[in-house]
Amino acid sequence: MSMIGFDELNETKKELNEVKEVVKQSGELKSVCSYARDINKKFMPSINRLIGKSLNQSTKADVHEFEFKDDDNRVSKATLEISKRGIGATSSSRYQIEPYEKMFNEADRYGNKSEGFIKDVIDNKEVFDKALEYLNPKGKEIMKIVKEVRQKTNIGIPEVTQIHKPFKFSNGEKEFFSLGSNEGLIEILDDGNSVEFGVSGIKENRGIEKASLFSIHTLNINSEEHFAYALFVKNHKKDFEEAIKEYNKETKETKDKWEKFDTEMKEGLAKYILLERI
Amino acid sequence: MITFNDIMDTKIAMKDAWDFREKIKDTEASFDYMQTINCKTAEQVNSLIGRFFNQPKKIAAYTWKRKNKYNTTPNNIDLQISKSGMGATHRGNRIDAYTKLLDDDSYYESKGMVGDVIDDKEVYDKTFACLSEKGQDVLSALKEAREASNIKHPKSTTIKYPLKLSEDERECFNLKDKSIVDFTEDAFIELKDDYKEMVVEVKSEVAKNTNQYTKEGTIFKINNLDMNDEKDFQYFLFIHYHLKEFEDAFSQYMEKTKEHKARWTTFKELMNEKIAKYVVLYKM
Numbered sequence: 191m192s193m194i195g196f197d198e199l200n201e202t203k204k205e206l207n208e209v210k211e212v213v214k215q216s217g218e219l220k221s222v223c224s225y226a227r228d229i230n231k232k233f234m235p236s237i238n239r240l241i242g243k244s245l246n247q248s249t250k251a252d253v254h255e256f257e258f259k260d261d262d263n264r265v266s267k268a269t270l271e272i273s274k275r276g277i278g279a280t281s282s283s284r285y286q287i288e289p290y291e292k293m294f295n296e297a298d299r300y301g302n303k304s305e306g307f308i309k310d311v312i313d314n315k316e317v318f319d320k321a322l323e324y325l326n327p328k329g330k331e332i333m334k335i336v337k338e339v340r341q342k343t344n345i346g347i348p349e350v351t352q353i354h355k356p357f358k359f360s361n362g363e364k365e366f367f368s369l370g371s372n373e374g375l376i377e378i379l380d381d382g383n384s385v386e387f388g389v390s391g392i393k394e395n396r397g398i399e400k401a402s403l404f405s406i407h408t409l410n411i412n413s414e415e416h417f418a419y420a421l422f423v424k425n426h427k428k429d430f431e432e433a434i435k436e437y438n439k440e441t442k443e444t445k446d447k448w449e450k451f452d453t454e455m456k457e458g459l460a461k462y463i464l465l466e467r468i
Numbered sequence: 469m470i471t472f473n474d475i476m477d478t479k480i481a482m483k484d485a486w487d488f489r490e491k492i493k494d495t496e497a498s499f500d501y502m503q504t505i506n507c508k509t510a511e512q513v514n515s516l517i518g519r520f521f522n523q524p525k526k527i528a529a530y531t532w533k534r535k536n537k538y539n540t541t542p543n544n545i546d547l548q549i550s551k552s553g554m555g556a557t558h559r560g561n562r563i564d565a566y567t568k569l570l571d572d573d574s575y576y577e578s579k580g581m582v583g584d585v586i587d588d589k590e591v592y593d594k595t596f597a598c599l600s601e602k603g604q605d606v607l608s609a610l611k612e613a614r615e616a617s618n619i620k621h622p623k624s625t626t627i628k629y630p631l632k633l634s635e636d637e638r639e640c641f642n643l644k645d646k647s648i649v650d651f652t653e654d655a656f657i658e659l660k661d662d663y664k665e666m667v668v669e670v671k672s673e674v675a676k677n678t679n680q681y682t683k684e685g686t687i688f689k690i691n692n693l694d695m696n697d698e699k700d701f702q703y704f705l706f707i708h709y710h711l712k713e714f715e716d717a718f719s720q721y722m723e724k725t726k727e728h729k730a731r732w733t734t735f736k737e738l739m740n741e742k743i744a745k746y747v748v749l750y751k752m
Contacts, residue, residue: 366472366479368696415699417701
């Protein structure tokens with residue numbers, strides 16, 4: 191082919207319509223980690239309220255004492271307690287309970303010892319049994335529901351998922367994008383909030399440093415600025431579709447677990463939450 | 469179907485478009501050229517007048533009734549000369565020295581050193597009388613250079629050059645608005661010396677109606693184009709196919725600014741000749 195004309199550009203653009211579906215799919219990818227994180231904290235306020243209301247002591251009950259390291263690496267003591275505010279810890283310097291906010295603590299709020307409500311209380315037989323002692327039958331029932339659902343679903347700490355799919359740039363592509371190598375990566379990066387879907391390569395002028403070339407989820411195939419990217423996506427459509435499939439496959443188990451947890455918790459706690467509201 | 473190899477071949481073949489981009493980058497904006505002389509000379513002259521001022525205290529050379537920027541009531545303004553140079557004082561005592569030869573945008577509604585002093589015989593004579601011999605020489609040099617060159621206010625120049633687009637180009641840039649009947653007007657090159665640099669843009673009235681472009685209808689700006697940026701490929705291709713129009717627009721700009729710029733060049737050369745010895749002396 192000689193010099194490209196605008197007629198040929200338009201013809202090629204028409205053929206690029208077939209990449210619309212890939213762009214659409216990439217834009218629709220939802221962060222599974224974000225989904226899990228939402229559920230991770232979704233039930234704690236209700237559970238804390240219900241446990242608080244079910245406390246059979248007049249003020250508060252000490253469930254468990256533990257040591258933890260503070261930010262300066264000093265060992266301090268804290269007590270796991272139940273009060274009308276729910277279940278949580280008080281440290282030696284604080285008298286108010288800080289109720290659990292999450293099923294699993296990603297940010298280690300109480301020091302090394304606290305890993306969230308499930309690890310600290312539900313999964314620890316000694317702590318769990320002790321906590322039950324201070325609760326009326328309704329409170330015990332709620333604790334048992336969480337334990338059962340936890341065991342049935344086997345949820346874990348919400349984690350990010352990243353897909354790195356290697357592929358080869360053609361020589362024309364390598365030259366066009368000023369790359370130092372034919373090695374490329376299609377990446378789907380879930381940072382816990384949103385999903386970034388892009389292409390990286392090694393830029394000629396940056397040595398071995400990998401550089402992001404473009405994002406797929408923000409591509410506008412009608413924009414002349416994105417023409418070359420859309421053409422690239424067409425050339426590698428199969429690779430992109432596979433990467434999307436891989437992300438969906440890899441996150442499916444986690445998503446299913448948390449979905450199941452969400453459904454079962456809703457079912458288990460519904461009558462108590464409703465009762466509490468009435 | 470275009471391949472990346474075709475694109476690479478085309479990139480090589482459209483070197484003329486790259487060269488045009490470089491030419492724009494290397495062309496000095498006429499407005500900036502004139503404004504630089506306008507400011508620098510005023511600064512230089514003021515330094516010399518201050519330096520050669522031989523009175524122990526400042527001198528009020530002239531009194532105007534003049535408005536300030538924020539007030540409609542005219543106040544008395546003194547044109548004064550001191551060690552700080554020549555300028556106006558209002559309520560305070562410090563001289564607000566001239567920063568430009570023409571069109572001074574100071575607090576006072578001043579026409580600049582040339583407009584206020586050199587072009588006004590009464591003010592000029594009064595000022596002249598307050599200066600030492602060397603100061604008078606500098607002021608005379610400015611008057612002579614002004615008269616010989618007849619410089620005018622530096623002003624920005626804009627060229628609007630119509631572009632006739634092909635059907636394919638209109639399709640590519642989403643400019644197929646049926647309401648526009650006269651397609652000779654559906655796009656144009658706008659060349660403007662926006663003070664610091666010469667800005668060249670391709671604009672379209674139709675483009676104002678799409679979300680893809682700016683509300684001014686800018687499709688692309690040549691100054692922002694980068695040969696190594698894959699996003700700019702189609703814009704370079706467009707320049708390649710319309711190179712003649714771009715060159716014509718550029719020539720029009722050069723032609724339009726030629727006389728104005730030449731006056732300032734003459735003025736600059738004359739001033740350099742006349743005050744060079746004082747500038748050198750001053751620096752020593």
